[in-house]
Amino acid sequence: MTNSPAPTPRERKRWAQYLVNERAEATVYRRLAARRTGEERDILLALAAAEGRHEAHWLTLLGSEPVRLPRPNTRTRFLGWLAERFGSIFVLALAQNAEGRSPYDQDPHASAAMRADEKIHAEVVRGLAARGRRRLSGSFRAAVFGANDGLVSNLALVMGIGATGVGAQFVLFSGVAGLLAGALSMGAGEFVSVRSQRELLEATEPSNDADSVLPDLDLDANEVALVYRARGLDEAEALARARRVVEVAQAAERGIPYRRPAEPGELHETVGGAWAAALSSFLFFASGAIIPVLPWAFGMSGLPAVILALALVGLALLTTGATVGLLSGAPPWRRALRQLLIGFGAAAITYVLGLLFGVSVG
Incomplete structure (x- = not known):
């Protein structure tokens, strides 16, 4: 060897x-x-x-x-x-x-x-x-994407308005108006979305209205199996489950504690509260949308204000993109750069349009 x-x-x-x-x-x-x-x-x-x-x-x-x-x-x-x-x-x-x-x-x-x-x-x-x-709750999802939407949409707005040649005060007012309009729209949309989703899920939940009559059913000839087939079980599984449910209910009639077995489909994804999601969406959109406005809010104007707004928003976009990347298990910097390119791309388009339709202020 x-x-x-x-x-x-x-x-x-x-x-x-x-x-x-x-x-x-x-x-x-x-x-x-x-x-x-x-x-x-x-x-x-x-x-x-x-x-x-x-x-x-x-x-x-x-x-x-x-x-x-x-x-x-x-x-x-x-x-x-x-x-x-x-x-x-x-x-x-x-x-x-x-x-x-x-x-x-x-x-x-x-x-x-x-x-x-x-x-x-x-x-x-x-x-x-x-x-x-x-x-992760719906509120967290609304927070991350609400902040990103606020960053991109208000950056595009102030870049487009600023490129037309209007005064710094007009850019500031436009940015604040965009912040409020967007935050209110996001909050209202999230509220309606979550409330509608919850109502839809509640409407599809199995009903317990028939529980009281279960002990009176014939053990071998009843329609309970049809209920389970309608809920997605195959015929053999539905028959077995129906027999078990009726047996348990009849046993409860004789004094044995009865607890209705969990039904297929009763557990669904937690979508969070509508008000919590709406408030989270409003606040985080506003927190993102305020960042592009900050240079003008502190009295800056012209090219220095534009450069600072781009720097602040760029840092925020990198942060939100990296966060999404981490949560998805993907390389965070790849997602961060993607967010940055999308945000700056939207701002560049509106800035060019602002230059094309620029006005002179007398």
């Missing part, structure tokens, strides 16, 4: 980097688990244990603990910093993206089991991140 060739210094350096990264990732999952209870905590601790097995693999290849270890890579250190201070969906979203790009796919010294683990980890983290995204 021939001995394996001794690892090169370059290989040992790479293994040491893997080792510290695995340790750091296990710490991230343990920190997240400390903020959770129940099933989510158990899942995160299991992920940490799996990272520990990977750590042991690299330690075995190295032979012993290296005297000097490199620092974990920047991404893993950033995840650890977020997990320690914030936890929650942002870390999971970034971890989802990271787990999907494992370096083990191209490394012959990583075992097949480790490569498979990383693929499974990506799906587990995706599922945990999806839970967090579902817990």
Whole structure:
């Protein structure tokens, strides 16, 4: 039996980097688990244990603990910093993206089991991140996109008005009017949207009106199965469920505590309150729309006001775009640059139109 060739210094350096990264990732999952209870905590601790097995693999290849270890890579250190201070969906979203790009796919010294683990980890983290995204209320969605709408629409408005050559006061008044009109429109639209969605969901909820007659039904010949077939169950499932429901109801008649089983479709996505969503949308649209107006509000005018407005809005667009990117598990800076290009593109179009239709103020 021939001995394996001794690892090169370059290989040992790479293994040491893997080792510290695995340790750091296990710490991230343990920190997240400390903020959770129940099933989510158990899942995160299991992920940490799996990272520990990977750590042991690299330690075995190295032979012993290296005297000097490199620092974990920047991404893993950033995840650890977020997990320690914030936890929650942002870390999971970034971890989802990271787990999907494992370096083990191209490394012959990583075992097949480790490569498979990383693929499974990506799906587990995706599922945990999806839970967090579902817990985000309609108010949060209205906040993020309301602020972005306010930034883009009012920037386009003040750029277009300013390019016509009117005075600074007129630009300021136009920006404030655009802020109020847009915020009121967003708030009203969000209220109607959420209220309508809730009413639609309430109208589709199963009714309990027939519960009182269940004990009187014939166990083997009744139409309850048709109710469940109408709600989406196939014939066999509907028949089995109908028989069980009638049995439970008849047992309740004899003094056994009765609790109606949950019906298919009773649980739906939480859409949040209409007033909360409307107020959130109004406030965050206004908070975004005020930013392009600030230079004129503080007495600036002309090109300096335009440049400062663009700088302020550009920073805000990068922030909202990066936030959306983090929540979606995508590279945040790609989303941030996309938001920036869309916002500045709209402003550029209205600015050019303002120049074309410019007026001279006497």
